[in-house]
Amino acid sequence: MLTGSDLLNRVKELGDISKTDLARGCGYVSTKKDGGERVNFTAFYEALLEAKGVSLSTGGSAGIGKGGRKLSYIATVQGNGNLLVGKAYTAMLNLNPGDEFEIKLGKKAIRLIPVGGSEEDESGEE
Structure with missing residues (x-):
């Protein structure tokens, strides 16, 4: 799975293709128990946002808890x-x-x- 500038460069290389092919082309695919393929869209979009400088990690989102709820303190x-x-x-x-x-x-x-x-x-x- 590509991350950072490698991910951004690969997305540019792949150009105008479907979202599924884009995530697959960047390595965000896993194999299910039955042998089928699963495209990991959430991980792909989170990595893409991180690569663009948007942090989704818990430590970086002060005041935001599980499920995106605002912490009450x-x-x-x-x-x-x-x-x-x-x-x-x-x-x-x-x-x-x-x-x-x-x-x-x-x-x-x-x-x-x-x-x-x-x-x-x-x-x-x-």
Whole structure:
């Protein structure tokens, strides 16, 4: 599957052909279990947008969560007492499974400080 400038150049080379042939010609094809061919249009268009400088990655689309919904930046305590921070937020911060945080409690506030980091480093303030 072509990406970046290689993808843009190939699209120009192929010229005015069907969208299916265009995606296929750039390598966005997979084989189904039954041996048939599947053209991966979504991956093709996402790569094309990336090549043109439009980022669709979670980290690059601040404030946009799953399904393109705008993030509310509000968390609600669940019935069992847990407070959940969703995947969209952890992805924006490039957090990975296993990352550890120190919990700092204030007056009606909770701060999560990465283990080994400092409050100043993570807040963006100096």
